[in-house]
Amino acid sequence: MINRRTLMAAAAAGAATLTAMPAMAADAIKIGNTNPYSGPASAYGQIGRTVEAYFEMINAEGGVNGRQIEFISYDDAYSPPKTVEQVRRLVEQDEVDVLFGTLGTPTNTAIHKYVNAKKVPHLFVATGASKWNDPENFPWTSGWQPNYPTEGAIYAQWILANVENPKIAVLYQNDDYGKDYLHGLKSGLGGRVDEVLIAEAPYEVAQPTVDSEVLNLQASGANVFFIVATPKFAAQAIKKSAEIGWEAERFLNNVSISVGSVLQPAGLEASKGLISAGYLMEADDPQWKDDPALLAWREFMNKWYPDGDQTSSFTVFGYSSAWTMVETLKRAGDDLSRENIMKAASSLEDVAAPLLLPGITLNTSPTDSAPIEAMQLMRFNGESWERFGEVVHAESS
Amino acid sequence: MATSEENMTGGPAIPRAAAASAKKSGSSLGTIVLAVLVIGAVILPFASKNFFIFQMTQVMVYAIAILGLNLLTGINGQFSLGHGAFYAVGAYTAAILMEMQGVPYGWTIPIAGVLCFVAGFLFGLPALRLEGVYLALATFALAVATPQLLKLSPFEHWTGGVQGIVIIKPDAPFGLDAVLNPDQWLYFFTLVIGLFLYWLARNIVGSRTGRALMAIRDNPIAARSMGVNTAVYKATAFGISAMFTGVAGCLGAIVIQFVAPDSFTFALSVALLVGLVIGGVGWLPGALLGALFIVFIPNVAEDISKGLAGAFYGFFLIAVIYLAPQGAGGLIRSGLARVKRML
Numbered sequence: 001m002i003n004r005r006t007l008m009a010a011a012a013a014g015a016a017t018l019t020a021m022p023a024m025a026a027d028a029i030k031i032g033n034t035n036p037y038s039g040p041a042s043a044y045g046q047i048g049r050t051v052e053a054y055f056e057m058i059n060a061e062g063g064v065n066g067r068q069i070e071f072i073s074y075d076d077a078y079s080p081p082k083t084v085e086q087v088r089r090l091v092e093q094d095e096v097d098v099l100f101g102t103l104g105t106p107t108n109t110a111i112h113k114y115v116n117a118k119k120v121p122h123l124f125v126a127t128g129a130s131k132w133n134d135p136e137n138f139p140w141t142s143g144w145q146p147n148y149p150t151e152g153a154i155y156a157q158w159i160l161a162n163v164e165n166p167k168i169a170v171l172y173q174n175d176d177y178g179k180d181y182l183h184g185l186k187s188g189l190g191g192r193v194d195e196v197l198i199a200e201a202p203y204e205v206a207q208p209t210v211d212s213e214v215l216n217l218q219a220s221g222a223n224v225f226f227i228v229a230t231p232k233f234a235a236q237a238i239k240k241s242a243e244i245g246w247e248a249e250r251f252l253n254n255v256s257i258s259v260g261s262v263l264q265p266a267g268l269e270a271s272k273g274l275i276s277a278g279y280l281m282e283a284d285d286p287q288w289k290d291d292p293a294l295l296a297w298r299e300f301m302n303k304w305y306p307d308g309d310q311t312s313s314f315t316v317f318g319y320s321s322a323w324t325m326v327e328t329l330k331r332a333g334d335d336l337s338r339e340n341i342m343k344a345a346s347s348l349e350d351v352a353a354p355l356l357l358p359g360i361t362l363n364t365s366p367t368d369s370a371p372i373e374a375m376q377l378m379r380f381n382g383e384s385w386e387r388f389g390e391v392v393h394a395e396s397s
Numbered sequence: 398m399a400t401s402e403e404n405m406t407g408g409p410a411i412p413r414a415a416a417a418s419a420k421k422s423g424s425s426l427g428t429i430v431l432a433v434l435v436i437g438a439v440i441l442p443f444a445s446k447n448f449f450i451f452q453m454t455q456v457m458v459y460a461i462a463i464l465g466l467n468l469l470t471g472i473n474g475q476f477s478l479g480h481g482a483f484y485a486v487g488a489y490t491a492a493i494l495m496e497m498q499g500v501p502y503g504w505t506i507p508i509a510g511v512l513c514f515v516a517g518f519l520f521g522l523p524a525l526r527l528e529g530v531y532l533a534l535a536t537f538a539l540a541v542a543t544p545q546l547l548k549l550s551p552f553e554h555w556t557g558g559v560q561g562i563v564i565i566k567p568d569a570p571f572g573l574d575a576v577l578n579p580d581q582w583l584y585f586f587t588l589v590i591g592l593f594l595y596w597l598a599r600n601i602v603g604s605r606t607g608r609a610l611m612a613i614r615d616n617p618i619a620a621r622s623m624g625v626n627t628a629v630y631k632a633t634a635f636g637i638s639a640m641f642t643g644v645a646g647c648l649g650a651i652v653i654q655f656v657a658p659d660s661f662t663f664a665l666s667v668a669l670l671v672g673l674v675i676g677g678v679g680w681l682p683g684a685l686l687g688a689l690f691i692v693f694i695p696n697v698a699e700d701i702s703k704g705l706a707g708a709f710y711g712f713f714l715i716a717v718i719y720l721a722p723q724g725a726g727g728l729i730r731s732g733l734a735r736v737k738r739m740l
Contacts, residue, residue, distance in 0.1 A: 038707050039664065073703075079662070080561070080655055088448045092448035110561075112563070
């Protein structure tokens, strides 16, 4: 193995001197990606598969500006060292033009410095942390979805404007994700934090239930209950807070708004009145049944990714973000140098991507690499999410 | 690998007489093999891309960790499913010292080694009461607990919690950076430490301590009646093994430039065990072959089929176990024995 590898490597090194510059003139556009196709987080792998199917469809329709897309996606099993290896393979061996939609917060953190040092566009990463929007220090990286602090701040604004004498109690997952939300809520409350935020209860992912945390929070006398929890715990918190008859205004983070996997297990009656914020259409929400964008998505799913789960938000996410990538390449035109792709990615202005809620658009600039920073509040009516009020823009970070 | 025959302690592969008579010709062959390997290892970074150099550095890092596990399992006969934990301790030692205390990376290696020796020794003491599968289970608990402990908020100040710690990649020192890029430098840095640790492991195995460790593995009662203090030796074996693995973790952190709890899940411990079995339990040079397997075979499996990568990996694993039931070490031994019979 050593010998064969060494020989291959020697040959490759020889070839490398000839093609030291990334092969921009080649016909195909090379897009690199990592996803957890195996391991504990492999459910997210659906996003990568959706993206792959989307690019296949684009290729069958003639590609982008007449050029085919070569999508190279490797498995990193959600393990940061593996991500480093796979991304170096993409950049140094496969010589991809851009990296797109690499998934996960710890995994992207591991390659953040590397890709910026190599000046490879690291576009529309699939994670909600706030650190991807830092164009001053990391000009080659950009996020896509609204980040968690933004969402927390949106709830804070609404609570201050609409709840009389608010007293907020927060249940949150004790990790980066939970703390990001809490941080956003606090910054949205501004100077009134100490007066308004009266109880916080962290929980660990290893816990079997969050029932006792919910009881303690109720005992604090709060009239607003903010649930920052992943699906399983969110369902428990919704159910418990309804059982004990806690008459608080309940907020649920966007991570857990799936009707099928959270609200149904919690009980649709118990879920009535919940407030959340969204930016993507829910595929199983009856109000989008005849929406042209959703119909196009369904057609795509049936034809190009028939094994995909049509009730999962991952396939919606993958479709809409892949569309963003293709749109960016179209805008870059014939000059697909890394600089020009980056320029196109950081000058999206009011771009309406499919499956985003009406009124929400993509916006970036050289000083803002967070494309989606608006959400719309919505209330659960016992059957589906009913949007209300204006689209809220919270260019917080 | 000069006298690799001496270290082939894994099983009754060749009759003693044959081994003894073969030793002379075997050792000269071994010297040639070793020389070729070392020359190849020195030339390699000048003849390949940075990415391949990086992969080979990773191979050496895992080889050191597997070497440590081999001392425990192969030489002393104790099982561990928890070496990923010691690897994590080494990695975090490097990261915390470098990024928070500003310690030069070279110094983090002895510190990580000492720390892991102590941790391994202390873990080895209660583990004395456990044998075989029970010990495997106890170490399994260690591996499962590690990522969660690293996320705990009381330690977050040092460990960085879920975010982990990003490390700056070191440049080659002493003006060597004009000749070597950081990847090449780290390759040689790891190579030198790896060779030193291999030499150390060989000497431990060949020494009085090594014989005591093997005696405990083969027959603990007989060893005790011959005056071997089994408690001390078993705990020491755990300490030394953890030290090797901790140094590997330390090097791994410097090479990857990032540590996070998700890097040190149970899967890492299993990967090390796979490397150990593939390379050959009890045969020290096997660590390198085992490391090559765990770094490259998952990629090969993925190249064949993305959807069935796990299945192909499993297929390769079963194929190796079936064709070489005693790992690469056993295969090489039986191959050599066959050649010698023909001669």
